[in-house]
Amino acid sequence: MPESPGRAALDAVRLTAGYRAQAPVLSEVTASVPRGGFTAVIGPNGCGKSTLLRAFTRLLAPAGGEVLLDGRAIAGLRTSELARRQSLLPQQSPVPDGIRVAELVQRGRYPHQRLFAQWSPEDEAAVARAMELTRIGDLADRLVDTLSGGQRQRVWIALALAQDTPLLLLDEPTTFLDIAHQFETLRLLDSLRAQGRTVVAVLHDLDHAARFATHVVAMRDGRVRAAGPPAAILTEERIREVFGLDCRVIPDPDTGTPVVLPR
Ligand SMILES: Nc1ncnc2c1ncn2[C@@H]1O[C@H](COP(=O)(O)OP(=O)(O)O)[C@@H](O)[C@H]1O
Numbered sequence: 001m002p003e004s005p006g007r008a009a010l011d012a013v014r015l016t017a018g019y020r021a022q023a024p025v026l027s028e029v030t031a032s033v034p035r036g037g038f039t040a041v042i043g044p045n046g047c048g049k050s051t052l053l054r055a056f057t058r059l060l061a062p063a064g065g066e067v068l069l070d071g072r073a074i075a076g077l078r079t080s081e082l083a084r085r086q087s088l089l090p091q092q093s094p095v096p097d098g099i100r101v102a103e104l105v106q107r108g109r110y111p112h113q114r115l116f117a118q119w120s121p122e123d124e125a126a127v128a129r130a131m132e133l134t135r136i137g138d139l140a141d142r143l144v145d146t147l148s149g150g151q152r153q154r155v156w157i158a159l160a161l162a163q164d165t166p167l168l169l170l171d172e173p174t175t176f177l178d179i180a181h182q183f184e185t186l187r188l189l190d191s192l193r194a195q196g197r198t199v200v201a202v203l204h205d206l207d208h209a210a211r212f213a214t215h216v217v218a219m220r221d222g223r224v225r226a227a228g229p230p231a232a233i234l235t236e237e238r239i240r241e242v243f244g245l246d247c248r249v250i251p252d253p254d255t256g257t258p259v260v261l262p263r
């Protein structure tokens with residue numbers, strides 16, 4: 001059952017979207033992001049996860065349907081308001097030439113700055129907090145393009161955090177990280193959720209989705225195949241349906257959450 005529009009932090013309502021001169025990638029997608037939850041978007045490569053996040057953040061205009069942010073159509077919001085309410089960590093971002101870590105994180109504050117206003121103590125504090133949470137303080141003066149993939153990913157996450165929005169969308173935030181940093185990132189997102197933020201993340205690791213998500217949206221071929229609590233979605237049958245993967249699902253001995261064992 002689709003949740004009723006307006007109750008969630010974000011709703012896609014019969015959303016059709018894609019790229020110029022191509023068949024739409026998303027066809028009539030209806031999906032909700034519960035407020036205060038951690039929503040994991042899962043699905044095979046090319047199924048439209050990044051496209052959905054772009055439509056959620058208005059980087060992509062829908063060809064049909066709409067996206068609601070707190071129940072209001074995002075099409076009608078001012079860009080500055082949108083930027084104060086949601087931030088996106090894209091799957092890949094080009095690093096501006098010659099930029100240092102602290103400078104890049106400071107860019108997260110642009111949406112908060114007013115014309116003629118100076119950099120404020122509040123801006124300074126948000127940047128410091130974002131760098132502390134992502135543990136990149138010791139990298140502050142480094143050139144971003146000299147960092148390892150994992151370090152760079154933490155800088156991008158810090159940029160999104162510095163924006164200090166109630167809604168945070170992250171496209172594969174753990175992909176370039178080693179296993180320890182993957183967990184550190186997931187725990188960070190979990191703690192942000194516990195502090196009241198709404199988190200949406202594209203995750204490839206289903207065990208991570210099982211452990212950290214409160215809501216899972218499973219996509220295939222530009223459609224939502226299933227959405228609900230992790231335990232209801234991460235089943236042998238659904239995983240076969242969504243990924244075409246034959247697997248066993250067993251409970252994690254410590255957490256009881258589903259663990260996926262491909263056969
Ligand atoms: N900028 C683009 N221009 C044209 N086609 C694109 C673009 N980005 C993605 N696509 C296509 O849209 C489909 C869905 O891509 P994407 O949303 O990136 O999938 P996912 O994130 O699930 O891997 C793919 O077929 C992909 O080739």
Ligand SMILES: [Mg+2]
Pocket residue numbers: 049050051091171
């Ligand atoms: Mg993607």
